[in-house]
Amino acid sequence: MTRQWQDLHSPDSSASLYLRALSRRKISGDQLPTSGLRCRLRVQPDNLAAYRRLCHFTDNGRLPATYPHVMAFTLQLQLLTAADFPFPLLGLVHLHNSIQVQRPLGGIDGLHFAVYADNLQPHPKGGTFELITEAEDGLGLLWRETSRILVRGLKLEAAASEPVEAEPASELAEVTRWYADSDIGRRYAKVCGDYNPIHLSAPTAKLFGFPKAIAHGMWSKAMAMAALSGHLPAAGYVFEVDFLKPVRLPSEVVLSASAAGAQGELRLDGHADLLHMLGRWQPIAPN
Missing domain, CATH: 3.10.129.10 (Hotdog Thioesterase)
Structure with missing residues (x-):
């Protein structure tokens, strides 16, 4: 094309x-x-x-x-x-x-x-x-x-076709945890320009079927990449995530990951066995 x-x-x-x-x-x-x-x-x-x-x-x-x-x-x-x-x-x-x-x-x-x-x-x-x-x-x-x-x-x-369900990675060590407060959606929007109503407040999120505002997925990914900066090379890698259950605001989440290396896995968990995000990093495959 x-x-x-x-x-x-x-x-x-x-x-x-x-x-x-x-x-x-x-x-x-x-x-x-x-x-x-x-x-x-x-x-x-x-x-x-x-x-x-x-x-x-x-x-x-x-x-x-x-x-x-x-x-x-x-x-x-x-x-x-x-x-x-x-x-x-x-x-x-x-x-x-x-x-x-x-x-x-x-x-x-x-x-x-x-x-x-x-x-x-x-x-x-x-x-x-x-x-x-x-x-x-x-x-x-x-x-x-x-x-x-x-x-x-x-x-x-x-x-x-039925999508392949992401398999939760096992035996990953906790790296850090953070609290996603009730106004993180508004603060992220102010810096990054993403004013999707589902992230801004509970009333605007309810207009689209969410009981509470939810965190931006790209904020969760950025927080994970910042926390894993010592695990990643300077370049030549791909970092990908699947967004699963949304992070409802406010809430605490826990980031777990493999040890530092050329490739690894991560997961972001919430309370009550909620799995918010699964991800992995690896070297870019040669063309």
Whole structure:
């Protein structure tokens, strides 16, 4: 497939994109657009510092591996609210996130981003697609993210196979635990721009079927990667997680993981045997 690219000087304002999202509540088709968006985006030092504080990353001279996701979020939002995108933004569910760090993320003041959607597949609850985000510097591909997203209620002609249930990793040692307080969704949104109502308050979460506000999945992943920084190499690895039971706010969670090494596993548990997140890291497979 030949992808058509739209090159932007800058993304639209997030306020206008959220207004566009609020105006679209129905599925309008069952085909993903073949177009994508590209834009050069600069690191904002004050925002980066606030993100490090929020997610407990130390300042080691490199971008946190999850920070390019924050840089590209408005560009992703623009793709997902475009007129030719068939699924309403509100109600999409983030199931899986994979980040590849090709080379060390140091000495960066800006990156060239490309964002597109691909791989629409049937699912027992509707359909899934992948939101792909790539970041390049002057030497080529530096970082890549794949988010698998569920569209509930989507009807596709192909039969849906039952998803493979993630197997909880065993014999993992506790690394740390943290308390997700009731306003972490609002604090994350202020820094990262993700104002999905399910994260902001109990009343807004109830509009979408959640009894309480839930933590952003990418905040939980960032907190895990910050806590496991001593387990991970500087580059040449992929870190992926499955988002399982949401973290209802407020609550305490426990992060357990394998020992430091080229590959390993992690899990994020809550009270009452709730399993919130399973993940793994390993070297990037050669092409």
